[in-house]
Amino acid sequence: MQTERTLHENACAGVRARQLSFYDEGCDAEFEITRPHGCGRLYEFLIEYRFRAGMRVLGLPLGGRSVLEVCCGSGMMAEKLARAGAAVTGVDFSSAAVARARERARRYGFAAKFFVGDAENLALADGAFDVVAVHDGLHHLDRPQRAIREMARVAREAVLILDPARAALTRLAVRLGIAVDVEQAGNKVKRLVPREVAGILRGAGYRELRWERTLMYYPHQPPAWWRRFDRAPAFAGCRAAFWAANLACGHWGNKLALAARRC
Numbered sequence: 001m002q003t004e005r006t007l008h009e010n011a012c013a014g015v016r017a018r019q020l021s022f023y024d025e026g027c028d029a030e031f032e033i034t035r036p037h038g039c040g041r042l043y044e045f046l047i048e049y050r051f052r053a054g055m056r057v058l059g060l061p062l063g064g065r066s067v068l069e070v071c072c073g074s075g076m077m078a079e080k081l082a083r084a085g086a087a088v089t090g091v092d093f094s095s096a097a098v099a100r101a102r103e104r105a106r107r108y109g110f111a112a113k114f115f116v117g118d119a120e121n122l123a124l125a126d127g128a129f130d131v132v133a134v135h136d137g138l139h140h141l142d143r144p145q146r147a148i149r150e151m152a153r154v155a156r157e158a159v160l161i162l163d164p165a166r167a168a169l170t171r172l173a174v175r176l177g178i179a180v181d182v183e184q185a186g187n188k189v190k191r192l193v194p195r196e197v198a199g200i201l202r203g204a205g206y207r208e209l210r211w212e213r214t215l216m217y218y219p220h221q222p223p224a225w226w227r228r229f230d231r232a233p234a235f236a237g238c239r240a241a242f243w244a245a246n247l248a249c250g251h252w253g254n255k256l257a258l259a260a261r262r263c
Contacts, residue, residue, distance in 0.1 A: 019186060061085070070091055215253035
């Protein structure tokens with residue numbers, strides 16, 4: 001008879017196979033290569049805000065530093081890291097995503113290396129990179145805690161995590177059909193609890209931890225009507241509403257930016 005552990009592993013293998021099929025064949029390759037370029041003013045603002053939130057909590061200039069991005073997907077955040085001056089390497093379990101990331105680097109003229117690998121079992125030496133980062137990748141994994149430990153092991157100076165946080169507002173959004181608990185690729189969304197992530201990183205020897213939460217929503221692929229916010233008055237109003245919402249409720253926000261430094 002199959003043990004409970006074997007059943008779990010088989011189920012995880014099935015989800016992983018569906019994810020690979022989706023990311024290799026089921027997604028819009030051109031959109032993944034170009035995102036957020038051409039996605040409209042509001043969408044680009046929100047993606048840039050997430051990146052800047054990460055830079056704030058990290059508190060380190062990236063110029064001259066080596067950065068590994070795990071779960072790099074098609075290289076959207078790798079592009080931003082490279083333009084901030086980092087020597088970027090990206091790793092993803094999907095060979096098609098890695099190919100798209102390489103095409104993005106070629107098309108948009110930034111330097112980065114990409115390879116296929118497993119975020120939960122990085123084939124890299126301890127302290128191989130100055131900074132190890134992830135953007136919207138841990139929530140896809142079966143064992144995000146294991147990936148966080150791997151990030152901590154491979155980082156020499158700091159770890160940066162930009163991922164969904166567990167939040168009451170997200171539970172409401174799921175009930176309203178705005179957010180989902182199971183993604184199109186077939187995986188259950190593993191939303192993070194900041195204090196649990198901080199505990200893992202402290203256990204790995206990191207002493208300086210900072211995080212902030214942001215209340216934010218954007219679909220992976222914005223609908224056409226989002227282009228209405230390209231107009232200056234509409235964009236200004238939406239941005240003002242964003243700031244006001246985060247002033248009132250940002251502390252309970254659904255997007256997490258967390259950084260940990262060794263000293």
